[in-house]
Amino acid sequence: MTSLVSESAHAVVRAAERVLAKRYGVTVRLTDPENLGGSGQAIVLRVRVSDSPIRLSRTLVIKQMHNADGASANGIAQALGVGDGHAEGFVREAVSYQFANSLATRHRPGPELLAHDLDQRLLILSDLGDVPTFENVVTPDTTGMSTSDSTTNVLMGVAQSLGRMHAATAGRSEDFGALLRRARASMSPYVPADTMRASVNNVPQLLSEVLGVATPPDIQHKVAEFSDILQGNSFRAFSPGELSPDNIVVSSSGIRFLDYEWGGFRDAVLDLGSILVSFPQCSYDLGLTPEQSASMVDAWRAEIATVWPQLLDDDVLDRRLLAARTVWVWLSTAWHLPEDHLRRALERDAGRPLAPRRALASRWAGLFQAADAVGDHALAEHAAAVMDALRQTDSTPAMRLP
Known part of the structure; x- marks a missing residue:
């Protein structure tokens, strides 16, 4: 990370000092800003606490979402079907951190929120330090599999941490909704799902037009019923909303989840499922073995x-x-099967250059295995047909069904 000396970075630091002063009633001096990256309209800085009359950690993290007048909503916002993705995303993130602060420390999914300002779209968070991300730690080998014992332990740790968070937040959607109302937000405590359902419904036409694969009516009906899980209320718990390899960190104190722009309540099984299919919004393949998947489910x-x-x-x-x-596999297909050069460029910049169709082929192969394992042979047969079509249109080595 490199030190920032730009006027904009220093302006963010000065704004953070004012927010801390308002929150704690004292003057805190922050120096030595470092750029921690950030995506889209966000700027993320690490700063040193050089002078403070109250007890604070030696370093803090500042995140500010820039105003984006006239800018289009970001990718996940479009997927979720919200208009001003940046504005809603910031409110959801601020409220998510506030909600997480109410949990016992062992159940808290990420850093602590120390102060925030809704009008300036600014968060001040505890610093987790220079810890590796999930992506740094879990790297498939040359066969495309992540088979080492250490990798399996990390995978189980992620699943365990998710489960701990879900158990601690189950049934607390009204508390989350109350925090949203305090933030003057009229949005629902539940993760938006209408546009995601519409995307699922468009997949049969996409498979037919792009891959020449027909989707039988009984499969379409079954998947429409499966889509009810997007709005299911039986197993609702807090979710960060967008789990990805670069916003999960692996530290000596445990697994932590970052970036709650789309935090809210949804069926907890969706979070576990998103990791089992290798993060559907990304061109990524964990190469999970059946044994690893089973271990994650058990954890x-x-x-x-x-x-x-x-x-x-x-x-x-x-x-x-x-x-x-x-x-998730159908949504991933809706997001990745159409040619999207901007998305591909963003994936390359993030260090995930895996061809989308190779990632999709792996996901459909996993769906085949899961459907076959529970005796849903019609769903398995359709998944195999899609996987074969993806394999034939991809120049990468063929994948084989077990």
Whole structure:
């Protein structure tokens, strides 16, 4: 990371000092800003606390979302179907951190929110330090598989941390909604789903036009029923909203989740399913073995067992996980199968240059395995047909079904 000396960076630091002064009633001096990156309209800085009459950590993190008048909503905002993605994203993130602050430390999913200003779209957070991201730690080998014991331990740790967060927040959507209202926001505490459902409904036409694969009516009907999980209320808990390899960090104190721009409440199984399909919004492939997937499910289930004992029934959980996996694979297809040169450029900049169709082929292969395992042979057959079509249109080495 490089030190920033630009006027804009120093302006953010001065704004953070004023927010801290308003929050704590004292003067805090922040120096030595470093650029930690950020995406889209966000600027993220690490600063040193050089003078403070109150006890603060030696370093803090400042995140400010720039105003984006006239700018289009970012990608995930478009996927979720919200208009001013930057404005809603900031409010959701601020409220998500406030909500997380109310949890016991061991259940808190990410850094602590120290102060914020809604009008300036500015957050001041505790600093987790220079810790590796999930992407840094979990790297598939030359066979495309992530098979080492250390990798498996990290995967189980992520699933366990998700389960711990879900168990601690189950049934607390009204608390989240109250915080939204305090922030003068009229948005729902639930993660938006209408546009995602519409994207799922468009996949059969996309498969037909791009790959020449027909989707039988019974499969379309089944997936429409599976899509109910996007708005399901049986197993709702807090979710960061957009899990990805670069916003999960692996530290000595445990797994932490960053970036809550689309935080809210949804069916907790969707979070677990999104990792099992290798983060559907990314061109990424974890190369999970069936054993690793099973270990992750077991680690997650152990944490939520007392809250949702129904999910101790293998048939109940397997069916719900199949619904989550199916919805994510179909959504990923809607997002990645059409040619999108801007998305590809962003993926390359993020260090994830995997061809979208290779990532999709892996996801459809995983869906085949999951459907076949529970005896849903029609869904498995359709998944295999899509995977074969993707393989034939991709120049990368062929994938084989087990």
